[in-house]
Amino acid sequence: MNKTITILPGDGIGLEVVKATTVVLDKIADMYGHHFDYQYADIGGAAIDKYENPLPQETIDACKNSDGVLLGAVGGPKWDNHPKGIRPEQGLLGIRKELKLFANLRPVTGHESLTDSSTLRKEVVDNVDLMILRELTGGLYFGEPQERRQVDGEEAAVDTLQYKKSEIERIVRQGFEMAKLRRKQLTSVDKANVLESSRLWRETVEEVKKDYPEVELDHMLVDNAAMQLIRDPKQFDVIVTENMFGDILSDEASMLTGSLGMLPSASVGSEAPGLYEPVHGSAPDIAGEGKANPLATISSAAMMLKYSFDMQEEADSVDRAVAEVLTSGHRTGDIAKQGEPILSTEEMTEKVLNALKK
Ligand code: NAD
Ligand code: IPM
Ligand code: MN
Numbered sequence: 120m121n122k123t124i125t126i127l128p129g130d131g132i133g134l135e136v137v138k139a140t141t142v143v144l145d146k147i148a149d150m151y152g153h154h155f156d157y158q159y160a161d162i163g164g165a166a167i168d169k170y171e172n173p174l175p176q177e178t179i180d181a182c183k184n185s186d187g188v189l190l191g192a193v194g195g196p197k198w199d200n201h202p203k204g205i206r207p208e209q210g211l212l213g214i215r216k217e218l219k220l221f222a223n224l225r226p227v228t229g230h231e232s233l234t235d236s237s238t239l240r241k242e243v244v245d246n247v248d249l250m251i252l253r254e255l256t257g258g259l260y261f262g263e264p265q266e267r268r269q270v271d272g273e274e275a276a277v278d279t280l281q282y283k284k285s286e287i288e289r290i291v292r293q294g295f296e297m298a299k300l301r302r303k304q305l306t307s308v309d310k311a312n313v314l315e316s317s318r319l320w321r322e323t324v325e326e327v328k329k330d331y332p333e334v335e336l337d338h339m340l341v342d343n344a345a346m347q348l349i350r351d352p353k354q355f356d357v358i359v360t361e362n363m364f365g366d367i368l369s370d371e372a373s374m375l376t377g378s379l380g381m382l383p384s385a386s387v388g389s390e391a392p393g394l395y396e397p398v399h400g401s402a403p404d405i406a407g408e409g410k411a412n413p414l415a416t417i418s419s420a421a422m423m424l425k426y427s428f429d430m431q432e433e434a435d436s437v438d439r440a441v442a443e444v445l446t447s448g449h450r451t452g453d454i455a456k457q458g459e460p461i462l463s464t465e466e467m468t469e470k471v472l473n474a475l476k477k
Contacts, residue, residue, distance in 0.1 A: 122428055123156045125185040125392075127178065127214075130164040130207060131401025132411035132464075133191020139413035139468040140189060140420045143440075146475055147424070147433050158185060162214065163193025163207035163401075171203075173210030179217050182392065187427040188218070189420060190396040195403045216256050220386035220394055221286065222293050223253040224422070225369040227352075229376055230445045236377030236454045239349065247375045249355040250297060253365025254290040255386055257282050258316070260362050282316045282361065287323040289389075294359030295331040304335045304356035308344045308364055320361065341368070348372055369398055378453040380412030383419035385426055393427045395419040405452075409463040412451040414441055417471060432477075440474035447474075 126141065128134040141157060148155045160178040167173050173193070182188045193207040229237075229247035237244045262279030269275065291307065298305040307324045309317035321338055328336050339347065341364045347354065348368065352375050360368065373379040382398035397415030405411060418441060425434035445454075449470045452461045462470065 120428065120430075121154045121156065122187065123158060123185040124423075125181045125188045126157050126159050127162040127182075127188060127190040128159070128165070129162050129191040129193040129210075129401065130195050131192055131403050131406035132399075133163075133193065133401050135191075135406075135409065135411045135464045136397060136413045136416035137189060137191040139464055140416045142468055143417050143437065143471055143475070144420055146472055147437065150436070150475065150477060151430070151433050153430075153433075162190065162210040164195055164198045166210060167198055167201065167205055167207060171205065173205060173207050174213040174217075178210075179214065182214060182218060182394070185392055187392045187423045188214075188394040189416075189423065190214075190394060191416065192397065192399065192401040194401045195406070212260060214394065215386060216261065218386075218392065218394060219256065219388035219390060221254060221256045222290055222387050223255040223365065224297075224385045224387070225251040225253060225365070225372075225382060225398055226422075227251065227369075227372045227375055227382065230381075230442060232446045232448070233377040233381070233454060235456060236450075238374060243350075244352065244375045247352045249352060249372070250301065250357045251365055251369045251372060252290065252294050252297060252357060252359045253369065254282075254286070254359075254361045255365075256362075257286045258362035280314065280316050282319060284319060284323055287320050288327060291320075291324050291327045291359055292330075294357055295327060295334050298334045298357040299331065302356040303333055305331075305337075306344070306355055306358045307336065307338050308341050308358055308360035308368070309338065310341050310364075311338070312340060316361070324359075344368060345371060348375070373398060378412060380415050380451065380453045381418075383415050383417075383422055385419065385422040387426060391427065393423065395423040395427075409465060410452050411464045412453050413464050413468055414444075414451075414471075417441060417468075436475055436477060437471075439476070440471050443474040444470045 160181040311317040421437035424430040
Protein backbone atom coordinates (compact mmCIF):
# COMPACT_ATOMS: atom_id res chain seq x y z
CA MET A 120 0.00 0.00 0.00
CA ASN A 121 1.07 3.60 -0.63
CA LYS A 122 0.63 6.05 2.25
CA THR A 123 1.59 9.69 2.63
CA ILE A 124 2.70 10.62 6.13
CA THR A 125 3.17 14.21 7.22
CA ILE A 126 6.08 14.45 9.62
CA LEU A 127 6.14 17.29 12.12
CA PRO A 128 9.41 16.95 14.08
CA GLY A 129 8.84 20.17 16.07
CA ASP A 130 11.43 21.04 18.70
CA GLY A 131 13.95 19.57 21.11
CA ILE A 132 13.94 15.78 21.28
CA GLY A 133 11.01 15.83 18.84
CA LEU A 134 13.57 15.81 16.03
CA GLU A 135 15.47 12.85 17.47
CA VAL A 136 12.50 10.60 18.24
CA VAL A 137 10.81 11.29 14.91
CA LYS A 138 14.00 10.42 13.01
CA ALA A 139 14.22 7.13 14.90
CA THR A 140 10.61 6.38 14.06
CA THR A 141 10.85 6.99 10.30
CA VAL A 142 13.70 4.47 10.20
CA VAL A 143 11.42 1.90 11.85
CA LEU A 144 8.58 2.77 9.46
CA ASP A 145 10.95 2.34 6.50
CA LYS A 146 11.80 -1.17 7.63
CA ILE A 147 8.12 -2.01 8.05
CA ALA A 148 7.48 -0.74 4.52
CA ASP A 149 10.29 -2.98 3.22
CA MET A 150 9.11 -6.02 5.12
CA TYR A 151 5.49 -5.78 4.04
CA GLY A 152 5.84 -4.26 0.56
CA HIS A 153 4.38 -0.84 1.37
CA HIS A 154 5.56 2.59 0.34
CA PHE A 155 5.51 5.41 2.89
CA ASP A 156 6.02 8.87 1.45
CA TYR A 157 7.09 11.46 4.03
CA GLN A 158 6.31 15.12 3.69
CA TYR A 159 8.06 17.24 6.31
CA ALA A 160 6.48 20.40 7.69
CA ASP A 161 7.25 22.93 10.43
CA ILE A 162 5.37 23.34 13.68
CA GLY A 163 6.00 24.90 17.08
CA GLY A 164 9.21 26.77 17.84
CA ALA A 165 10.82 25.68 14.56
CA ALA A 166 7.95 27.30 12.66
CA ILE A 167 8.09 30.45 14.81
CA ASP A 168 11.78 30.82 13.95
CA LYS A 169 11.06 30.57 10.22
CA TYR A 170 7.65 32.18 9.84
CA GLU A 171 6.82 33.89 13.17
CA ASN A 172 3.88 31.48 13.20
CA PRO A 173 3.73 28.18 15.16
CA LEU A 174 1.28 26.71 12.64
CA PRO A 175 1.80 27.97 9.06
CA GLN A 176 -0.95 27.34 6.52
CA GLU A 177 1.43 25.08 4.52
CA THR A 178 1.66 22.80 7.55
CA ILE A 179 -2.12 22.60 7.92
CA ASP A 180 -2.47 21.84 4.20
CA ALA A 181 0.25 19.17 4.31
CA CYS A 182 -1.49 17.45 7.24
CA LYS A 183 -4.88 17.56 5.57
CA ASN A 184 -3.41 16.09 2.39
CA SER A 185 -1.94 13.04 4.04
CA ASP A 186 -3.02 9.68 5.39
CA GLY A 187 -1.50 10.16 8.83
CA VAL A 188 0.50 12.73 10.80
CA LEU A 189 3.46 11.91 13.03
CA LEU A 190 4.53 14.59 15.50
CA GLY A 191 7.58 14.78 17.77
CA ALA A 192 7.09 17.52 20.34
CA VAL A 193 6.91 21.29 20.53
CA GLY A 194 8.20 23.92 22.92
CA GLY A 195 11.29 24.98 24.78
CA PRO A 196 12.72 27.78 26.89
CA LYS A 197 13.78 29.71 23.76
CA TRP A 198 10.14 30.57 23.04
CA ASP A 199 8.71 30.74 26.56
CA ASN A 200 8.75 34.53 26.62
CA HIS A 201 8.46 35.12 22.93
CA PRO A 202 7.44 38.66 22.04
CA LYS A 203 3.91 39.03 20.69
CA GLY A 204 2.86 36.13 22.89
CA ILE A 205 3.37 33.59 20.11
CA ARG A 206 4.05 30.16 21.67
CA PRO A 207 5.01 26.78 20.14
CA GLU A 208 2.18 25.08 22.05
CA GLN A 209 -0.35 27.11 20.04
CA GLY A 210 0.81 25.17 16.99
CA LEU A 211 -0.05 21.86 18.57
CA LEU A 212 -3.41 23.03 19.87
CA GLY A 213 -4.12 24.57 16.47
CA ILE A 214 -3.45 21.43 14.47
CA ARG A 215 -5.59 19.34 16.87
CA LYS A 216 -8.44 21.79 16.31
CA GLU A 217 -7.90 22.06 12.52
CA LEU A 218 -8.00 18.28 12.12
CA LYS A 219 -10.94 18.03 14.58
CA LEU A 220 -9.07 15.48 16.69
CA PHE A 221 -11.41 15.34 19.65
CA ALA A 222 -10.34 11.93 20.97
CA ASN A 223 -6.88 11.33 22.37
CA LEU A 224 -6.05 7.70 23.16
CA ARG A 225 -3.25 7.27 25.67
CA PRO A 226 -2.70 3.59 26.41
CA VAL A 227 -0.69 2.76 29.52
CA THR A 228 0.84 -0.66 29.03
CA GLY A 229 3.28 -2.14 31.48
CA HIS A 230 6.14 -4.27 30.15
CA GLU A 231 7.03 -7.00 32.58
CA SER A 232 10.76 -6.40 32.23
CA LEU A 233 10.29 -2.73 33.10
CA THR A 234 8.48 -3.12 36.42
CA ASP A 235 11.75 -2.38 38.20
CA SER A 236 12.04 0.94 36.38
CA SER A 237 8.87 2.26 37.98
CA THR A 238 9.14 4.17 41.22
CA LEU A 239 6.18 2.08 42.43
CA ARG A 240 6.24 -1.44 43.83
CA LYS A 241 6.36 -4.31 41.36
CA GLU A 242 3.08 -5.91 42.46
CA VAL A 243 1.27 -2.57 42.02
CA VAL A 244 2.36 -1.99 38.43
CA ASP A 245 3.11 -5.35 36.82
CA ASN A 246 0.84 -6.06 33.84
CA VAL A 247 -0.91 -2.72 34.14
CA ASP A 248 -3.07 -2.20 31.07
CA LEU A 249 -5.35 0.79 30.97
CA MET A 250 -6.47 3.38 28.45
CA ILE A 251 -6.86 7.06 29.15
CA LEU A 252 -9.28 8.58 26.69
CA ARG A 253 -8.76 12.32 26.84
CA GLU A 254 -11.12 14.89 25.28
CA LEU A 255 -8.79 17.01 23.13
CA THR A 256 -10.53 19.98 21.50
CA GLY A 257 -12.62 21.50 24.28
CA GLY A 258 -12.51 22.61 27.88
CA LEU A 259 -10.07 25.06 29.43
CA TYR A 260 -7.62 24.82 26.53
CA PHE A 261 -10.03 26.39 24.06
CA GLY A 262 -12.65 28.29 26.12
CA GLU A 263 -13.23 31.98 25.37
CA PRO A 264 -12.47 34.40 26.83
CA GLN A 265 -8.88 33.66 27.75
CA GLU A 266 -7.43 37.01 28.67
CA ARG A 267 -5.90 39.46 31.10
CA ARG A 268 -8.20 42.04 32.62
CA GLN A 269 -8.44 44.46 35.49
CA VAL A 270 -10.35 43.21 38.52
CA ASP A 271 -10.77 45.37 41.63
CA GLY A 272 -8.07 47.66 40.30
CA GLU A 273 -5.42 44.97 39.81
CA GLU A 274 -4.25 42.63 37.07
CA ALA A 275 -6.19 39.39 36.76
CA ALA A 276 -6.33 36.52 34.26
CA VAL A 277 -9.29 34.55 33.00
CA ASP A 278 -9.55 31.09 31.44
CA THR A 279 -12.91 29.64 30.51
CA LEU A 280 -13.94 26.03 31.01
CA GLN A 281 -16.79 25.30 28.64
CA TYR A 282 -18.15 22.08 27.20
CA LYS A 283 -21.10 21.71 24.85
CA LYS A 284 -23.21 18.63 25.49
CA SER A 285 -22.45 17.33 21.99
CA GLU A 286 -18.71 17.54 22.69
CA ILE A 287 -19.14 15.50 25.85
CA GLU A 288 -21.41 12.98 24.21
CA ARG A 289 -19.08 12.10 21.32
CA ILE A 290 -16.04 11.45 23.52
CA VAL A 291 -18.03 9.54 26.13
CA ARG A 292 -19.55 7.36 23.42
CA GLN A 293 -16.03 6.52 22.25
CA GLY A 294 -15.20 5.62 25.82
CA PHE A 295 -18.07 3.14 25.99
CA GLU A 296 -17.19 1.72 22.55
CA MET A 297 -13.58 1.26 23.65
CA ALA A 298 -14.54 -0.35 26.94
CA LYS A 299 -16.85 -2.73 25.05
CA LEU A 300 -13.82 -4.02 23.11
CA ARG A 301 -11.67 -4.33 26.25
CA ARG A 302 -12.63 -5.42 29.79
CA LYS A 303 -16.03 -3.63 29.68
CA GLN A 304 -15.29 -1.24 32.47
CA LEU A 305 -15.48 2.55 32.09
CA THR A 306 -14.44 5.12 34.68
CA SER A 307 -15.56 8.66 33.98
CA VAL A 308 -13.38 11.17 35.79
CA ASP A 309 -14.70 14.64 36.65
CA LYS A 310 -14.96 17.25 39.39
CA ALA A 311 -18.75 17.24 39.65
CA ASN A 312 -18.67 18.25 43.32
CA VAL A 313 -17.43 21.69 42.24
CA LEU A 314 -17.67 22.36 38.49
CA GLU A 315 -20.86 22.91 36.50
CA SER A 316 -19.16 21.59 33.35
CA SER A 317 -18.45 18.36 35.25
CA ARG A 318 -22.09 18.09 36.32
CA LEU A 319 -23.16 18.32 32.66
CA TRP A 320 -20.40 15.77 31.89
CA ARG A 321 -21.75 13.33 34.48
CA GLU A 322 -25.38 13.74 33.39
CA THR A 323 -24.36 13.09 29.77
CA VAL A 324 -22.37 10.00 30.73
CA GLU A 325 -25.48 8.61 32.46
CA GLU A 326 -27.57 9.21 29.32
CA VAL A 327 -25.07 7.53 26.99
CA LYS A 328 -24.76 4.62 29.45
CA LYS A 329 -28.30 3.55 28.50
CA ASP A 330 -26.95 2.41 25.11
CA TYR A 331 -24.27 0.25 26.73
CA PRO A 332 -25.86 -2.05 29.32
CA GLU A 333 -22.92 -4.47 29.02
CA VAL A 334 -20.37 -1.87 30.19
CA GLU A 335 -19.86 -1.34 33.90
CA LEU A 336 -19.63 2.38 34.64
CA ASP A 337 -18.36 4.33 37.58
CA HIS A 338 -17.78 8.02 38.21
CA MET A 339 -14.70 9.18 40.07
CA LEU A 340 -13.66 12.64 41.23
CA VAL A 341 -10.36 13.66 39.67
CA ASP A 342 -8.45 14.14 42.93
CA ASN A 343 -9.40 10.65 44.04
CA ALA A 344 -8.56 9.29 40.55
CA ALA A 345 -5.04 10.76 40.81
CA MET A 346 -4.60 8.91 44.10
CA GLN A 347 -6.20 5.63 42.89
CA LEU A 348 -3.91 5.54 39.84
CA ILE A 349 -0.95 5.21 42.17
CA ARG A 350 -2.64 3.11 44.86
CA ASP A 351 -4.14 0.45 42.62
CA PRO A 352 -3.86 1.17 38.86
CA LYS A 353 -5.08 -2.30 37.92
CA GLN A 354 -8.63 -1.36 39.01
CA PHE A 355 -8.91 0.68 35.75
CA ASP A 356 -9.78 -0.41 32.23
CA VAL A 357 -10.84 2.72 30.28
CA ILE A 358 -10.76 6.18 31.86
CA VAL A 359 -12.64 8.90 29.98
CA THR A 360 -12.09 12.48 31.00
CA GLU A 361 -11.95 16.11 29.90
CA ASN A 362 -8.97 17.81 28.32
CA MET A 363 -6.90 19.09 31.22
CA PHE A 364 -7.63 16.26 33.66
CA GLY A 365 -6.54 13.83 30.90
CA ASP A 366 -3.31 15.76 30.33
CA ILE A 367 -2.33 15.60 33.98
CA LEU A 368 -3.47 12.05 34.69
CA SER A 369 -1.62 10.66 31.66
CA ASP A 370 1.76 12.08 32.70
CA GLU A 371 1.10 10.63 36.14
CA ALA A 372 0.12 7.26 34.67
CA SER A 373 3.28 7.15 32.55
CA MET A 374 5.27 6.39 35.69
CA LEU A 375 3.36 3.10 36.01
CA THR A 376 5.32 2.02 32.92
CA GLY A 377 8.62 3.34 34.22
CA SER A 378 9.00 6.49 32.13
CA LEU A 379 7.20 9.25 30.27
CA GLY A 380 9.45 8.19 27.39
CA MET A 381 7.34 5.03 27.01
CA LEU A 382 3.86 6.50 26.51
CA PRO A 383 2.42 6.76 22.97
CA SER A 384 -0.76 8.46 21.85
CA ALA A 385 -3.19 8.65 18.97
CA SER A 386 -5.45 11.61 18.33
CA VAL A 387 -8.43 10.89 16.14
CA GLY A 388 -11.64 12.54 15.01
CA SER A 389 -14.45 11.56 12.73
CA GLU A 390 -12.47 12.49 9.63
CA ALA A 391 -9.01 11.32 8.50
CA PRO A 392 -6.12 11.83 9.12
CA GLY A 393 -5.22 10.96 12.69
CA LEU A 394 -2.24 12.50 14.47
CA TYR A 395 0.22 10.33 16.37
CA GLU A 396 2.63 11.64 18.96
CA PRO A 397 4.38 10.64 22.15
CA VAL A 398 2.77 11.93 25.36
CA HIS A 399 6.03 13.56 26.43
CA GLY A 400 7.31 17.01 25.47
CA SER A 401 10.47 18.38 23.89
CA ALA A 402 12.60 17.61 26.99
CA PRO A 403 14.92 20.63 26.78
CA ASP A 404 17.05 19.14 29.57
CA ILE A 405 18.29 16.33 27.28
CA ALA A 406 17.60 17.71 23.78
CA GLY A 407 20.34 17.28 21.19
CA GLU A 408 22.30 14.81 23.31
CA GLY A 409 21.04 11.55 21.83
CA LYS A 410 19.60 10.51 25.18
CA ALA A 411 15.89 10.49 24.34
CA ASN A 412 13.93 7.28 24.57
CA PRO A 413 12.38 6.81 21.10
CA LEU A 414 9.97 4.03 22.15
CA ALA A 415 6.97 6.30 22.86
CA THR A 416 7.15 7.69 19.33
CA ILE A 417 7.84 4.32 17.74
CA SER A 418 4.79 2.93 19.57
CA SER A 419 2.78 5.95 18.40
CA ALA A 420 3.70 5.00 14.82
CA ALA A 421 2.40 1.50 15.58
CA MET A 422 -0.90 3.14 16.55
CA MET A 423 -0.88 4.95 13.19
CA LEU A 424 -0.38 1.67 11.34
CA LYS A 425 -3.30 0.17 13.24
CA TYR A 426 -5.83 3.01 13.40
CA SER A 427 -5.14 5.05 10.25
CA PHE A 428 -3.80 2.41 7.83
CA ASP A 429 -5.62 -0.68 9.05
CA MET A 430 -2.27 -2.51 9.16
CA GLN A 431 -2.81 -4.62 12.26
CA GLU A 432 -0.09 -7.16 11.46
CA GLU A 433 2.47 -4.44 10.85
CA ALA A 434 1.48 -2.68 14.08
CA ASP A 435 1.82 -5.96 15.99
CA SER A 436 5.32 -6.42 14.54
CA VAL A 437 6.39 -3.05 15.92
CA ASP A 438 4.83 -3.73 19.34
CA ARG A 439 6.51 -7.15 19.50
CA ALA A 440 9.89 -5.66 18.58
CA VAL A 441 9.57 -3.02 21.32
CA ALA A 442 8.64 -5.70 23.87
CA GLU A 443 11.54 -7.91 22.78
CA VAL A 444 14.06 -5.10 23.07
CA LEU A 445 12.89 -4.40 26.60
CA THR A 446 12.89 -8.06 27.56
CA SER A 447 16.45 -8.31 26.26
CA GLY A 448 17.38 -5.61 28.76
CA HIS A 449 18.15 -2.75 26.36
CA ARG A 450 17.70 0.57 28.11
CA THR A 451 17.88 4.30 27.42
CA GLY A 452 18.81 6.44 30.43
CA ASP A 453 15.24 7.12 31.56
CA ILE A 454 14.47 3.42 32.07
CA ALA A 455 17.89 2.13 33.12
CA LYS A 456 18.56 1.02 36.67
CA GLN A 457 21.74 2.14 38.34
CA GLY A 458 24.76 0.42 36.82
CA GLU A 459 22.93 -0.77 33.68
CA PRO A 460 24.50 0.14 30.33
CA ILE A 461 22.73 3.07 28.70
CA LEU A 462 21.92 3.17 25.00
CA SER A 463 21.62 6.30 22.89
CA THR A 464 18.48 7.07 20.89
CA GLU A 465 20.16 5.69 17.76
CA GLU A 466 21.42 2.54 19.46
CA MET A 467 17.97 1.83 20.89
CA THR A 468 16.45 2.33 17.44
CA GLU A 469 18.97 -0.11 15.99
CA LYS A 470 17.88 -2.70 18.58
CA VAL A 471 14.26 -2.23 17.54
CA LEU A 472 15.19 -2.64 13.85
CA ASN A 473 17.03 -5.86 14.61
CA ALA A 474 14.08 -7.18 16.58
CA LEU A 475 11.52 -6.48 13.84
CA LYS A 476 10.14 -9.75 12.47
CA LYS A 477 7.04 -10.69 10.55
P1 NAD B 1 8.76 16.97 29.01
O1 NAD B 1 7.79 15.90 28.76
O2 NAD B 1 9.41 17.58 27.83
O3 NAD B 1 9.92 16.43 30.01
C1 NAD B 1 9.64 16.01 31.33
C2 NAD B 1 10.81 15.14 31.84
O4 NAD B 1 10.73 13.86 31.20
C3 NAD B 1 12.18 15.70 31.50
O5 NAD B 1 13.06 15.43 32.56
C4 NAD B 1 12.60 14.93 30.25
O6 NAD B 1 13.98 14.80 30.09
C5 NAD B 1 11.91 13.58 30.48
N1 NAD B 1 11.56 12.97 29.21
C6 NAD B 1 10.51 13.30 28.41
N2 NAD B 1 10.49 12.55 27.30
C7 NAD B 1 11.56 11.72 27.38
C8 NAD B 1 12.08 10.71 26.52
N3 NAD B 1 11.51 10.39 25.35
N4 NAD B 1 13.21 10.06 26.92
C9 NAD B 1 13.81 10.35 28.09
N5 NAD B 1 13.34 11.29 28.94
C10 NAD B 1 12.23 11.98 28.58
O7 NAD B 1 7.99 18.09 29.86
P2 NAD B 1 8.44 19.57 30.31
O8 NAD B 1 9.88 19.59 30.61
O9 NAD B 1 7.44 19.99 31.30
O10 NAD B 1 8.18 20.45 28.98
C11 NAD B 1 9.20 20.86 28.09
C12 NAD B 1 8.56 21.53 26.89
O11 NAD B 1 7.81 20.58 26.15
C13 NAD B 1 7.60 22.65 27.23
O12 NAD B 1 7.82 23.70 26.32
C14 NAD B 1 6.24 22.06 27.03
O13 NAD B 1 5.25 22.97 26.67
C15 NAD B 1 6.49 21.08 25.91
N6 NAD B 1 5.59 19.94 25.87
C16 NAD B 1 5.21 19.55 24.63
C17 NAD B 1 4.42 18.44 24.47
C18 NAD B 1 4.04 18.02 23.09
O14 NAD B 1 4.57 18.53 22.14
N7 NAD B 1 3.12 17.08 22.94
C19 NAD B 1 4.05 17.69 25.59
C20 NAD B 1 4.46 18.10 26.85
C21 NAD B 1 5.25 19.23 26.98
C1 IPM C 1 0.42 17.07 25.73
C2 IPM C 1 1.06 18.43 26.01
C3 IPM C 1 0.21 19.53 25.41
C4 IPM C 1 -1.15 19.50 26.10
C5 IPM C 1 0.79 20.96 25.46
C6 IPM C 1 2.20 21.03 24.96
C7 IPM C 1 -0.07 21.93 24.72
O1 IPM C 1 1.26 18.61 27.38
O2 IPM C 1 0.24 16.75 24.56
O3 IPM C 1 0.13 16.35 26.68
O4 IPM C 1 -1.30 20.02 27.21
O5 IPM C 1 -2.07 18.93 25.51
MN1 MN D 1 0.89 16.83 28.55
